[in-house]
Amino acid sequence: MPTMTLIQAINAALDEEMKRDERVMLLGEDVGRRGGVFLATEGLQQKYGPDRVMDTPLSEAAIIGAAVGLAAHGMRPVAEIQFADYVFPGIDQLFSQAAKLRYRSGGQFSAPMVVRMPTGGGVKGGHHHSQSPEAHFAHTAGLKVIVVSTPYDAKGLLKAAIRDDDPVVFMEPKRLYRAVKEEVPTDEFLLPIGKAAVRRQGRDITLVSYGGSMVETLKAAEEMVAAGLEPEVIDLRTVMPWDKETVLSSAAKTGRLLVISEAPRTASIASEVAATVSEELFDQLLAPPLRVTGFDTPYPLAQDKLYMPTVTRILNAAKRLLDY
Amino acid sequence: MVQEKVRFQPFSSEPIRLVDEQGRWIAPFEHGLPPEQLRRFYRDMLAARLLDEKLVILIRTGKTSFIAPHAGHEAAQVGIAHALRKGHDWLFPYYRDMGLVLALGVPLVEIFGQTLGNAADPAKARQMPSHPGSKALNVFTVCSAIASHIPPATGAALSMKLRRTGQVAVCTFGDGATSEGDWHAGLNFAAVQQAPAVFVCENNRYAISVNISKQTASENIAIKAQAYGIPGYYVDGLDVLASYFVMQEAIERARAGEGPSLVELVVHRFGAHSSADDDSRYRSREELATERQQDPLPRYQRFLEQQGLWDAQWANELRLEISKALEAALQEALQAGEPDPLEMFDDVYAARPWHLEEQRRLLAEELQS
Numbered sequence: 001m002p003t004m005t006l007i008q009a010i011n012a013a014l015d016e017e018m019k020r021d022e023r024v025m026l027l028g029e030d031v032g033r034r035g036g037v038f039l040a041t042e043g044l045q046q047k048y049g050p051d052r053v054m055d056t057p058l059s060e061a062a063i064i065g066a067a068v069g070l071a072a073h074g075m076r077p078v079a080e081i082q083f084a085d086y087v088f089p090g091i092d093q094l095f096s097q098a099a100k101l102r103y104r105s106g107g108q109f110s111a112p113m114v115v116r117m118p119t120g121g122g123v124k125g126g127h128h129h130s131q132s133p134e135a136h137f138a139h140t141a142g143l144k145v146i147v148v149s150t151p152y153d154a155k156g157l158l159k160a161a162i163r164d165d166d167p168v169v170f171m172e173p174k175r176l177y178r179a180v181k182e183e184v185p186t187d188e189f190l191l192p193i194g195k196a197a198v199r200r201q202g203r204d205i206t207l208v209s210y211g212g213s214m215v216e217t218l219k220a221a222e223e224m225v226a227a228g229l230e231p232e233v234i235d236l237r238t239v240m241p242w243d244k245e246t247v248l249s250s251a252a253k254t255g256r257l258l259v260i261s262e263a264p265r266t267a268s269i270a271s272e273v274a275a276t277v278s279e280e281l282f283d284q285l286l287a288p289p290l291r292v293t294g295f296d297t298p299y300p301l302a303q304d305k306l307y308m309p310t311v312t313r314i315l316n317a318a319k320r321l322l323d324y
Numbered sequence: 325m326v327q328e329k330v331r332f333q334p335f336s337s338e339p340i341r342l343v344d345e346q347g348r349w350i351a352p353f354e355h356g357l358p359p360e361q362l363r364r365f366y367r368d369m370l371a372a373r374l375l376d377e378k379l380v381i382l383i384r385t386g387k388t389s390f391i392a393p394h395a396g397h398e399a400a401q402v403g404i405a406h407a408l409r410k411g412h413d414w415l416f417p418y419y420r421d422m423g424l425v426l427a428l429g430v431p432l433v434e435i436f437g438q439t440l441g442n443a444a445d446p447a448k449a450r451q452m453p454s455h456p457g458s459k460a461l462n463v464f465t466v467c468s469a470i471a472s473h474i475p476p477a478t479g480a481a482l483s484m485k486l487r488r489t490g491q492v493a494v495c496t497f498g499d500g501a502t503s504e505g506d507w508h509a510g511l512n513f514a515a516v517q518q519a520p521a522v523f524v525c526e527n528n529r530y531a532i533s534v535n536i537s538k539q540t541a542s543e544n545i546a547i548k549a550q551a552y553g554i555p556g557y558y559v560d561g562l563d564v565l566a567s568y569f570v571m572q573e574a575i576e577r578a579r580a581g582e583g584p585s586l587v588e589l590v591v592h593r594f595g596a597h598s599s600a601d602d603d604s605r606y607r608s609r610e611e612l613a614t615e616r617q618q619d620p621l622p623r624y625q626r627f628l629e630q631q632g633l634w635d636a637q638w639a640n641e642l643r644l645e646i647s648k649a650l651e652a653a654l655q656e657a658l659q660a661g662e663p664d665p666l667e668m669f670d671d672v673y674a675a676r677p678w679h680l681e682e683q684r685r686l687l688a689e690e691l692q693s
Contacts, residue, residue, distance in 0.1 A: 025486070051486050057516060062509035065475020066482060069493070072464065073414070073483035092506060096469040097476055104467065106447035107671040108459035141672050165674040194677065241677035 003181040009151035010040045010116075010172065012184070013158040014078065018048050021076060024162060027054040028063055028080030028116075037082055038118060038177055060090030064115060068097045071113040076162055084119040084171060085128045091136075098167040099142030114161045114168045119147065120212040120262055121308055122175035127299040130307075132211070132263035137169045138240035139267075144193055145240040147171040147211035151182050153237055156191030164193060173212035196243035198250070202230035205318055206250040208273055209260040210236035213309055217260045220314035229322070239269045244276060251277050255286035256321040262308040265293040287324035292317045332570055334555035335547060339590055340570055341560040345618070347626025355565060359633050365406065365564050366628060366639075369398040369621055371646045372423030375432075376595070378650050379422070379439060379453075383599040387658075388439045392454040393595025394423045396562075399620035400526050400589035402427045403567025407575050408494050414462040414484075416477040416495040419454045420526065421466070424496065430458050432653030437660060444660035448667050454598075471501040474510030474523070481519035481584070492578045493521045494571075500531025502548065503539055511586065515552040520578035522571065523586045526561065528593035533606040549586035561589025562620040565627070592618065665691060 004012065017024045025048075026041055032055035035042030045053035056063050060081055067077040081087045087094070094115065102110040121130035137145045144166055148154040154172065161168040199214075200221055209217040214235055221231045232250050236242050251257045257277050259270040274289040292309040300307055331353060332340055342351040349355065355362075376395045382388040394401065397420060405427035408415065417424055426435060437444025439453040447457055447465060457465025464480070467473055477495035484491040501507050502525060514521045525545045529536040542548055549556025559570045567589050574585040592615040596603040603612075628634040669676060669684040676684065 054517075057509070057513055059509040059513065061506045062475050062478070062513040065472070065506060065510060066479035066513055069476035069479020069481070070483045071479075072476065073480040075483045075486070077479075089505065092469055092472050093475055096467055096472045100467070101465070102674070103671045104447065104451050104455070105457050105459070105465035105671075106445070106450060108447065108457060109465060110674070144673070241679055244678060 001183040001185055004151045004184040005178045005181050006151045006154050007038055007040055007177040009155040009184050010158060011042060013155045014044060017159055017162045023076040025052040025075055026078050027056050029056060029058055029082050031080050036080060060087055061093050064090035065093035067113045068093060068111045071111040072109050076112060078114045078116060078162060081115060081117040083129050084117040084133050085131045087117060095140050099140050103142060110165060111167050112165045114170050116170045118174035119171040120173040120175060121299055121304060122212060124304050126301040130299040134171055134239050135263060135268050138269060144168045146238050149211055149214035149235055151184050153191060155184050156189050160190045160193050175212055194238045194241045194243060196237055196246040197235045199235050200233040202232035203254055204230045205256040205321055206232045206254045207258050208234045208247055210239060213260050213262045216309055216311050216314060220311045223315060247273060248280060251281055252284050257289040258317055258321055260292045260309050260314055262294045264296045265291060266296050268293055287321045290317045290321055332557060332573055334557055336558050339558050339560040340566050341563050342566040343563050343627045345623060347623060347630050362633055365402055366624055367642055368402040368427040370642060372398040372401060372426055373621060374646050374650060375422060375426055382439060388453050390453045390599055392420045392598045394420050396592035396594040397526050398423050399564035400561035400567045400591050403564050404524060404571050406568050407571035411461050413492045413494060414464060414480050416464045416473045416493060417466055418497045419466050421496055422454060425456045425463055429461055430456055433656050436654050436657035440657055442660045443663045444657040449663045471497060471504035471507040474507050477521055478510045478514040478519055481514060481521035482517055485519050490579060492575050496524045496526055499525060499527040499529060499536055499539055499545060502545055511552050514584045515554045518583040521584040522574045522578055525588045526591055527588050528591050530593055532597040532601060544588060546586060546588040554583060554585050556586040559587060559589050561591040562618055564624050
């Protein structure tokens with residue numbers, strides 16, 4: 001089994017799906033000749049031609065909006081937005097058109113499409129190359145939202161997203177693109193959308209995270225293990241719809257929930273998970289659920305590493321839960 | 325039918341017009357249309373007008389919550405409907421296109437169901453009235469967000485091109501839409517890809533209250549096409565035959581692989597913007613009276629008279645027949661009843677995720693108690 005980086009896994013997933021289904025096509029800025037600014041689509045235009053790997057004008061509204069029409073007409077478009085921070089000119093297309101097409105037509109039309117985008121901080125990108133806008137998408141009925149953290153998941157979930165009958169926002173933490181390699185099967189495999197992964201089993205505390213923050217979450221878990229604790233670590237992978245069952249059963253077991261995400265705190269996915277666990281497990285918890293998140297500021301450049309949840313901040317919050 | 329010759333020049337300084345105010349055919353070519361088709365244009369324009377009058381009654385009697393009157397747009401809308409291949413080409417309409425979707429064949433019962441917001445609406449009464457759609461007829465369900473349907477029309481046209489389906493995407497909008505960024509994004513991308521799309525502005529010169537002079541400094545809408553490297557046709561949209569022939573040429577040009585175009589059909593808006601608007605606040609009654617003198621229906625009647633195709637008895641019977649059909653469809657739609665409240669949770673996704681199951685259960689329990 002070959003080892004792959006996250007970006008290679010994305011490329012492999014796109015390649016396999018394009019080979020399998022000729023309705024699958026890619027469109028976006030620089031995705032063709034250049035193979036994408038992060039090289040996610042490298043080599044695919046040479047293989048499938050300029051019509052199926054289409055360089056578009058510099059317009060997120062055109063990219064996402066055209067994907068809606070392509071999908072409604074029967075194609076399976078995968079749109080690339082160069083950075084999640086630049087999705088906003090295309091938001092009317094994503095929210096008013098893609099997300100609501102099935103609903104507003106009473107099920108007559110639908111937009112089975114994927115919008116891929118690099119997300120998150122840690123690359124010294126300042127506030128317009130570092131944001132984590134997944135809560136905006138999750139707040140919009142009709143969209144599914146995936147945030148991956150491993151090469152294996154990236155391949156299995158992207159393939160599933162392309163085959164899904166609903167519009168899927170597929171977010172790729174850019175700081176993880178080349179951070180790790182792991183074994184990824186070349187055989188056909190799909191991962192279920194909406195299913196979390198338990199990265200480590202334990203009984204003392206439940207750490208829930210996803211995307212880029214999985215790195216610090218797993219490091220914090222290692223330190224806890226070194227200190228003689230047994231944390232359970234859950235990677236949500238899909239944030240809409242998120243895997244309530246897995247989170248609840250873990251929190252019920254440990255009695256302590258800590259949710260970690262680098263997205264801003266207020267009205268976040270972390271808040272939603274914490275609120276749901278509070279509502280459903282109030283009398284089984286040993287401490288109130290806590291959140292460790294990005295701050296409610298624009299994403300700063302100089303404080304790149306401090307803005308995101310640090311291992312120290314995660315450990316401090318865990319200590320509060322354990323000492324409660 | 326592929327056009328053998330190009331009849332119309334883009335970017336004319338005066339609107340393209342084939343029938344003058346007196347109803348005379350003034351074009352340098354024969355129209356070549358059989359009498360039944362010429363009469364059909366009148367029938368569809370009359371049906372559109374009578375539908376509009378019926379919708380006004382529904383709003384005045386409190387049976388519906390909203391309408392966007394289309395009176396004054398009939399010649400343009402019927403011209404568009406007849407120029408595209410029904411059920412083959414796709415239409416991306418906007419909210420003032422009830423006359424257009426009727427002429428295209430959307431059943432009256434569905435139109436009234438959508439207007440009443442009840443179970444007769446095939447889209448399950450999820451949107452305001454004046455937002456029709458039909459999968460069966462390739463009518464992309466109207467979205468309120470102005471110009472947001474332009475990039476999807478470009479996308480559908482791209483799919484038609486890539487898969488060589490021989491279809492064309494026709495996309496309509498008002499003059500206000502041309503100021504939106506998505507309008508530019510959609511036209512630009514379609515032009516770059518030479519996608520088989522025709523973008524059609526039903527220019528009534530008012531975006532609610534804002535006059536065209538505050539919308540654009542361009543000489544007209546059609547001229548904007550020059551910026552995209554595609555033809556723009558400036559057309560008298562009160563002339564059904566001009567609307568039809570120009571649309572047909574633009575559509576067949578797109579079908580032949582020669583790329584998109586922009587067609588501006590200059591019309592009048594005889595009503596207010598919508599039932600929630602009072603146009604006397606911003607538009608003089610004198611201006612409106614002058615526009616009503618240019619009503620597209622009497623003008624086309626004069627054309628039929630000159631062609632020897634007008635028969636007062638036929639016209640009276642036609643009016644009676646359409647009125648009866650409207651009333652029968654309305655009565656049928658009124659019988660449909662309210663949609664199931666729990667349908668609220670359907671069609672958000674292809675299948676309901678757990679959170680919608682939970683919320684659906686919550687409402688079901690409340691309804692049972």
